[in-house]
Amino acid sequence: MSLRADARRNRARILEAAEKVLVEKGTTAPTEEIARAAGVGIGTLFRHFPTKEELIEGVFVARLHRLAADAARLAEDPDPGAALASFLRQAVAQGEVKNALAAMLTSAGVDLHEAAGEAQQEVRRALGALLRNAQESGAVRPDLRVADLIGLLAGASKAIEYAGADASSRDRILSVILDGLRP
Structure with a gap:
């Protein structure tokens, strides 16, 4: 309904x-x-x-849907390498909030994979298109897979948290990761 x-x-x-x-x-x-x-x-x-848990879950899932929509929009960009880099920078910048929401849900006993299943699949599909485009253009190494990219995003989000408010440190961390994506 x-x-x-x-x-x-x-x-x-x-x-x-x-x-x-x-x-x-x-x-x-x-x-x-x-x-x-x-x-x-x-x-x-x-x-x-x-319940408050359902509200937090709703916020978490809505963020994932927005992330998927951003990736899908960027997959149409004529410069696939720049589009992937832009998406990664944006996703990592939002990672702290996503991590905090995930921690809130986990502490409330919510199974994140079950709660966000459809939205996570939507993100994976959109990220897959973005990655394929960047690989086909020669901007990104061909052996990288979506699961690898998701792992890098998770790690980069945590690394950025450790950098704190130091913008130059945040930029360096992301630059090192982006450099590692190149063939």
């Missing part, structure tokens, strides 16, 4: 507000604050997300 247009808008506003509030204040942020930030009543929030 699909949602009415106003219900879809409310759901989208709740997810957007929840992401901002959860990133800023963590899982202890009250749902009332999220509802206020979304401009909806608490009853509306709970109709869409009966």
